[in-house]
Amino acid sequence: MSYNGADALADVLIENGIKVCFSNPGTTEMHLVAALTRDGRIANHLCLFEGVATGAADGYARMSGRPAATLLHLGPGLANGLANLHNARKAAMPVLNIVGEHAVAHIAHDAPLTSDIAGLAGPVSKTVATLTEPADIARVTGDLLRDIQSGVKGIGTLIMPNDVAWSEAAPDNQPAIEIPSLDAPDPAAVSQAAKALQTPGAYLLLGAPHITRRMQELAQAIAAKTGATLLAEAATARCSRGGGLPGLARIPFQIDAAIATLEGAKQAVLAGARAPVAFFAYPERPSALLPETCEITTLCPAEADVETALSVLADELDASIAEPQKLALPPIPTGPITPEALGAAVANGLPENAIVADESVTNGTSLYPACASAPAHDWLNNRGGSIGYGMPLAIGCAAACPNRPVLAVIGDGSASYTLQALWTMARAGMNITVLILSNRRYKILSNEMSKIGAGEPDENSDPLMDLGNPSIGWVALAEGYGVAARQVSEATELRKAISLAMATPGPFLIEAVM
């Protein structure tokens, strides 16, 4: 076969370092399948549902710093991936969606699968581009790849009509795009931040696509020197933790706890963080979480070089980094799997260099603080709030870091949105441990209902929060998708199961009955 548009696209992807594609193709993507799989140049992971593909691309970007591609079938295929693209967008992760489209002349005929692909892509995408002829492929794709990796990173959606893919094309030897470097610190902002941090009631709020170990060491040093209170945003796309780092406290999710945590703030210095806002609006509660009287100083936005800004700030303040201190692990838990026991079991079970995808929702209250004492690991949280991201994210982490064990801790309600991820894990033999927190409830909803002023769940409304009728059998679901699994209901047993699963190659699911 002659060189066609699909081949041209594959070449520009390879030239620009795209190594992985999470795929759920259809007829309109068959030329792309041929080109993207040829010679195994790009690793293609088939996903049984598109939300798995997009969540995996998010996880891949978090752990590699680079975009993966997704290959999606027309508007409905993209639509199925939108919720996890929403999450990736809120985490400022670069993702390249390649979405097949009907041949250009076919679109006007309004065939069954015809839809407004660009319209569907718009709300989640930083850039949407529709290819119209093979000669444009290298330029348009290069521009899009540059855009989604510049400034606030984001989602690029490339719509490829089938005839552009199948038409003859000429190889285009454009060099790889250059990604602009991160913005350097602004000296005036550093001085202002230094001044603000030295006043009473100062808070240093930390955020970034990746809160590195070094950033935390610098921020802790600055806080120690100035007496400022250090807090991270409520959810971080990736945070290095454990291995002697002091625990990094976060702004709580729960509205009253968040307000209480911040009520003493007179000065807030934002280092990659945004001024904190409530997750939801509640009657008689503010949306902005800092006190109205608090002054806000921006050291740098999240898309800047936050680490260097903190380094310059630490120099200006003459703050020096403390020696790492190994924190004591919590005692090995026994008895029922309470939220506290869960935290202790995971902290004691985490091996060195693990990656944790945290979708623990209501049962995770002790999980994050307890794991501060674990060996060095990375912690990933959802910044978009759309549940069903944990298992897909874990796939992306495993694809980016095949030698690191991955733990996905997921509420049972959240896990059902994208359970098809189990199959892709099984196929690739990824070392992912899926820990399902099985309380058989959308527990967060029963907590929230009265808090938001809608009364207590009653016999009529409770069935919309109850997952116990029938109980979901996670061991059976895992086995159905080829993943070995077991159910545990005791905390010591849980700790052992986590250690064993993470030390054993391949995926494993643990259903923790809570």
Next chain:
Amino acid sequence: MSYNGADALADVLIENGIKVCFSNPGTTEMHLVAALTRDGRIANHLCLFEGVATGAADGYARMSGRPAATLLHLGPGLANGLANLHNARKAAMPVLNIVGEHAVAHIAHDAPLTSDIAGLAGPVSKTVATLTEPADIARVTGDLLRDIQSGVKGIGTLIMPNDVAWSEAAPDNQPAIEIPSLDAPDPAAVSQAAKALQTPGAYLLLGAPHITRRMQELAQAIAAKTGATLLAEAATARCSRGGGLPGLARIPFQIDAAIATLEGAKQAVLAGARAPVAFFAYPERPSALLPETCEITTLCPAEADVETALSVLADELDASIAEPQKLALPPIPTGPITPEALGAAVANGLPENAIVADESVTNGTSLYPACASAPAHDWLNNRGGSIGYGMPLAIGCAAACPNRPVLAVIGDGSASYTLQALWTMARAGMNITVLILSNRRYKILSNEMSKIGAGEPDENSDPLMDLGNPSIGWVALAEGYGVAARQVSEATELRKAISLAMATPGPFLIEAVM
């Protein structure tokens, strides 16, 4: 608690005959949950994934002729439901989405779940309305419900900010909206159609949201009288079949077969049908399937009163309806479950008054023709082409027709998109038989790849079409969601399993190994 916006919305829904809601709510929908579940006035079915809710609403509309509501959580919840809304839109089914939104003042704060809900809804919706104050709820909702049930029916998306739901409201005693009646036949169009049908090479193409028994009897009579060839559209939202009706041939899905079927057409008379188009574009193949020289006459569009138009046309032609003739069932099949054996097994297993949701894809070639000889039943096909609609659709059918057995025949690839539907079936004890056609392949893709000119699957591309590594265990998946199941691999056994499952209350899954 005082009467609030959510109560006002519930009242207008009840006033306008909305009896069922398929729900996956979150914090922003808690007031709606309280109001929509109060006193059990509306039947709420919790779905573990939003695509189940929207597909169920599609099925409900097909079998009841009326819209159901869906209750969805913000933009990402709507996003997860878009693919099946696409299918409902293409089937011209009325669906009312109620989508919670943050309180109005909270939106500008760009909280994690903030997104462009109206932007996401636009591509699938006939109408999108955002409520801004409680006093508007009755009027805006009434207008939307009228619009989605008038002319070409469609999707209405009602965005309800949380503060509109929780704010005090006054009961509004507006009367129920009136739905305009269907357009009556145009005498000139009837005369033209009559003339066209009496010329050589005439084709009568039948389509409608519901191709009734009477419509088929009239169309068969007209075809018999004029010598015209009668064909239905490739996919019909609902078609009455069996019980003595002659088999209604359809335009094939496969492009070359479709062109061959229509190549003799000199005159095409459209009775509720659109001029047929190819499902996909293929190199060197036309998009429009009728010969270029074929003249097209429109008796009436799908949104008109097709049955009356056919009746007037039959009168004009003096065509009279033939006596029903019981067709002979195919012999009870034995041996491996080939596509032919599948058709025979289902035809012999279908009880009187069944509803069949057909998502059989490549293995369904014999299914539709074979079932013409079964007892009277309804046949539902996907008009939008987005796979993952069969199980959700079946839920809606069962909710609309609790006393009719439902059979969903689904390829294994299609079934994985929305398998969470099994749980909702189990919870409600719906009499749904899910028949999974387990060939462990996206077989349609291996068929299509060479047809569209992308070569044959090879060792690199085949893994993107292969579902056999690992094999999906449908019995385990069903049991995980509380649905009894068994695997069969022989045709006689399959027929028995279908009969037994459909005669037994509650859901049952059969994995047919093909």
